[in-house]
Amino acid sequence: MIDPALLRENPDLVRRSQQARGNSPESVDEAIAADTARRAAINAFEALRAEQNAFGKTVAQAPKEDKPALVAQAKELSDRVKAAQGDVTAAEEAAQQAFARIENIVIDGVPAGGEDDYVVLREEGVIPAFDFEARDHLELGEKLGAIDMERGTKVSGSRFYFLTGIGARLEIALMNLALNRAIEAGFTPMIVPTLVRPEVMQGTGFLGEHADEVYHLDKEDLYLVGTSEVPLAGYHMDEILDLGRGAKRYAGWSTCYRSEAGSYGKDTRGIIRVHQFNKLEMFVYTTPEDAEAEHQRLLALQEQMMADLGLAYRVIDTAAGDLGSSAARKYDIEAWVPTQGKYRELTSTSNCTTYQARRLDIRYRPDGGKTTPVATLNGTLATTRWIVALLETHQRADGSVTVPEVLRPYLGGLEVMEPAE
Incomplete structure (x- = not known):
């Protein structure tokens, strides 16, 4: 696969490469969108996990009479973390599939076209x-x-x-x-x-x-x-x-x-x-x-x-x-x-x-x-x-x-x- 940083920083180069190969440049936009969604899913998951860790400390330090309610909240938060983790998995798979549709970046000077354009x-x-x-x-x-x-x-x-x-x-x-x-x-x-x-x-x-x-x-x-x-x-x-x-x-x-x-x-x-x-x-x-x-x-x-x-x-x-x-x-x-x-x-x-x-x-x-x-x-x-x-x-x-x-x-x-x- 290509370097994700290259896709983010120089998408036009990737588009030109895809076009030279005879491929649709739309695959580049799809990969950018999938990469953006993947990073957003990771950020959301990490934010929830940080919140879960902090809340766990609150539960541990809470008075005994407050713990049942806090434990219920912790369970709800845990479910949200698991759902977010599933979103990350799905987003990573989607990004991987999108990146797989982008072929290697051709080197400058390679002729554009197909089999007969050598x-x-x-x-x-x-x-x-x-x-x-x-x-x-x-x-x-x-x-x-x-x-x-x-x-x-x-x-x-x-x-x-x-x-x-x-x-x-x-x-x-x-x-x-x-x-x-x-x-x-x-x-x-x-x-x-x-x-x-x-x-x-x-x-x-x-x-x-x-x-x-x-x-x-x-x-x-x-x-x-x-x-x-x-x-x-x-x-x-x-x-x-x-x-x-x-x-x-x-x-x-x-x-x-x-x-x-x-x-x-x-x-x-x-x-x-x-x-x-x-x-x-x-x-x-x-x-x-x-x-x-x-x-x-x-x-x-x-x-x-x-x-x-x-x-x-x-x-x-x-x-x-x-x-x-x-x-x-x-x-x-x-x-x-x-x-x-x-x-x-x-x-x-x-x-x-x-x-x-x-x-x-x-x-x-x-x-x-x-x-x-x-x-x-x-x-x-x-x-x-x-x-x-x-x-x-x-x-x-x-x-x-x-x-x-x-x-x-x-x-x-x-x-x-x-x-x-």
Whole structure:
């Protein structure tokens, strides 16, 4: 959630942010009214409780013959205090719901608008050109004995697959490369839970308008995560962190699950949009002052991976309406997919400022003073979808695929993936 003080002191900033996201500014007025009602209810409750405490002393000191009448008055006052306490609970719940409708404040310079209103910051690499008819990643994967969609569907349904032989080895190689890069950059490697409690999923902002994309286990009341951002955000929930020696950086390796609600008919061929995949996610806890510099650091790590894998890519500054509720700024990196003739998103990195930390109660104590929320950031360093761009970019006329040099040590020195046929 956003800082309540910001809402009170600069409501116009919050309105502009909501409008940039395509949301109604009326939600700001509703939150202000709910916050005012909450504070009024708290003040009324505290005044009555103070009156009750003072009256209790009067009853204790009163003559015996006066006590029955005073006790009756005390009972009436106690009932009023309980009612006021109920009013506080109701007002706090209403305020919480109103604040939940306000998404994170976008950072200055973020483009306004929706999914198509992004700004291209730069394009890097050489778009591949072939003197033969290029095969798409699924045809290549089947020829290499790397991807088996047919049996994935047989076993689990649509949008499931098997990575087999060199396909399995390629994903593990990619993930290990990313993990080593993260470790070299100071990240602590983590294998994280992929089932989380509702308060963690809610706290990270994944139970908003896209809640239907999340798998829920009703019996256990647990959620399957679509990214290890979620358990990594919950890792320090309800804690006060020591950031005196710098940011806390984690790299979470996990299987991820997404229902892909609303994607009927989209990307049904191959492994671009699937229900299950692996991902290595970077996650950072830092001070609000250092968050934007940390964001650029995550982006640089992602771009270096793209460049070293020989992929042509572009970086876009995502528009406010496509950020999701938690991000204040998000950069997407899209790689060129030759058979589609366009860039497709492979990875992103988000600066969530203090939004998630406020919801999850994660704080630090600057200079030994009053505790304040930390900033959180995330960014993907490798995922299954990258195989799409790798196979198509490095394919050869006979259906073989050149292994990028940076991956060869992770594949026993293999230079070329040969057709299995």
